[in-house]
Amino acid sequence: MEQLLTRVAARDEQVLAWSWLDPAQAQARARQAAEEIRQGVRHSPLQGIPVAVKDLIDTEGMLTTYGSPIYKDHHPTSDAAIVTALKKAGAYVMGKTVSTEFACFTAGPTMNPHNPEYSPGGSSSGSAAAVADGQVPFAIGTQTAGSVIRPAAFNGVVGLKPSYGVLPTAGTFPLCPTLDTLGTFSRTVGDQRLILTALAPHLPIANAVKNPKILVCKTPFWSQGDDEMLTEFDQFVADCQQAGADLEHYEMGPDFAALLTAQQQIMGVEASRALSTHYDQQCDQLSAPLVALIEQGMQVNNADEAAAHNLKARCAHKLQQLFRDADFIITPATAGTAPKRVDGTGDPLFNRIWTLLGLPAITFPIAEGENGLPLGIQLIAPLGEDHALIDFADKLQTLTRA
Incomplete structure (x- = not known):
């Protein structure tokens, strides 16, 4: 200390x-x-x-x-x-x-x-x-x-x-x-x-997955990553393959692209409820971006909120079926390195859908950008396979360091 x-x-x-x-x-x-x-x-x-x-x-x-x-x-x-x-x-x-x-x-x-x-x-x-x-x-x-x-x-x-x-x-x-x-x-x-x-002592500690099958998932938002992130991601995937990993490229369908809007709607409407008293009584002490988020959430009607949750359920089912033949998904963690502070805290574009689906995700650094800042990878596992995810990330990180 x-x-x-x-x-x-x-x-x-x-x-x-x-x-x-x-x-x-x-x-x-x-x-x-x-x-x-x-x-x-x-x-x-x-x-x-x-x-x-x-x-x-x-x-x-x-x-x-x-x-x-x-x-x-x-x-x-x-x-x-x-x-x-x-x-x-x-x-x-x-x-x-x-x-x-x-x-x-x-x-x-x-x-x-x-x-x-x-x-x-x-x-x-x-x-x-x-x-x-x-x-x-x-x-x-x-x-x-x-x-x-x-x-x-x-x-x-x-x-x-x-x-x-x-x-x-x-x-x-x-x-x-x-x-x-x-x-x-x-x-x-x-x-x-x-x-x-x-x-989380209640969470089962499963045995590490032997010879796991990895889905390389560039997500529907791939084109919004910067060149540096996309290049390092592809290089990391190539390093994994050279180390003997069983990789398969997977292209997500339009429903998964629509999950981005669903997550934003659900987050907005629930945030507007959580902060409604502060909005009504202390709005002058809330930042303009937060007020905008609350007001956007207020515009989400019950039908749209229900549709967002229904889409979430459908996509969760699709992934459950997908995970019958695969063990992990690999995607970029962010669109690039950290932005300048004056430009905000960065876009959670590559994280929103996995949070919405409730799946465990882990990130660790894989490279350094030209500005000297880290770039990270994101690994995702089936629901409840948190320990298997950690074991896999530890092994994968060790393999690719060489």
Whole structure:
């Protein structure tokens, strides 16, 4: 903890990853954890490990603002379920990391640790940046569109968006209950095994898939990726094939393209409900982009919302059939490297449909762009196959490093 706080003191004026951090409290928690270990207490492999928690997640005794000035003095009186799970596993919360406003698209102060002129992504900006900068080993974030995978890729760390519902969301601000998913950040793929096993002990640990079949899925949005990302993606696929991977190219049909609009409609209408009181009573304290999102959501009628959910169900069924003969899907994680901060937090274009379908996804860096920023790959597995996904990502990353 002393080393981490030294790193924070040296770097966080440049990165601004933390929304709340009390060094004295962090040291006290570290001393308590160390004493438990000396006494032989071992709850899980996370015993004594500090974890950063996104500012969207209630944490007793710590300022939790949801990224909004409306909650600038909000101190929860109880922990969110994921914080309780962390403590039960023997980990402790080091502090709170910056979230965009209500986990939407209006950026907070966090900068990309690779270059402060660039965005760390969103909405889990601080969580990804703090891990990338070596200020904390693990962090918790959330994803409703692309808020774990995108910032993980932009910051060059490993990000896991588990299957929908694997990690408990009670006590996390409910922006969009049918999509909101807690996710985790780490510096290695293998570290994801530790944190998922500790936080989701109910999730079956399946044996690693032998000789998995991989579907190379450029998605209907392939043409919107930049040349650098598309070139590195193709090179990564070629590296996988040369390493002996069983690959098959898969072209998604028009229904999957329509999932993009479906995700945007569902997110918009549920966000408009979640934020309706703030819109009615405190609209002057909401950013213009968030007001626009709320108002767009208000325009989605019941028939369109039902149609979006029906399309989601049809596509989920198609993928279920597809996964009978295949094990994993590989796609780009983002359209390119991180944008300049003045241009926003980046487009979750390559993440939205997988979040909508609830499938587990993981990203890790595969290359460096000409601007010196990371580029990440995205792997997707069938629902509930989170551990198999981590094992596969770990193997694939090792194979392609050579």
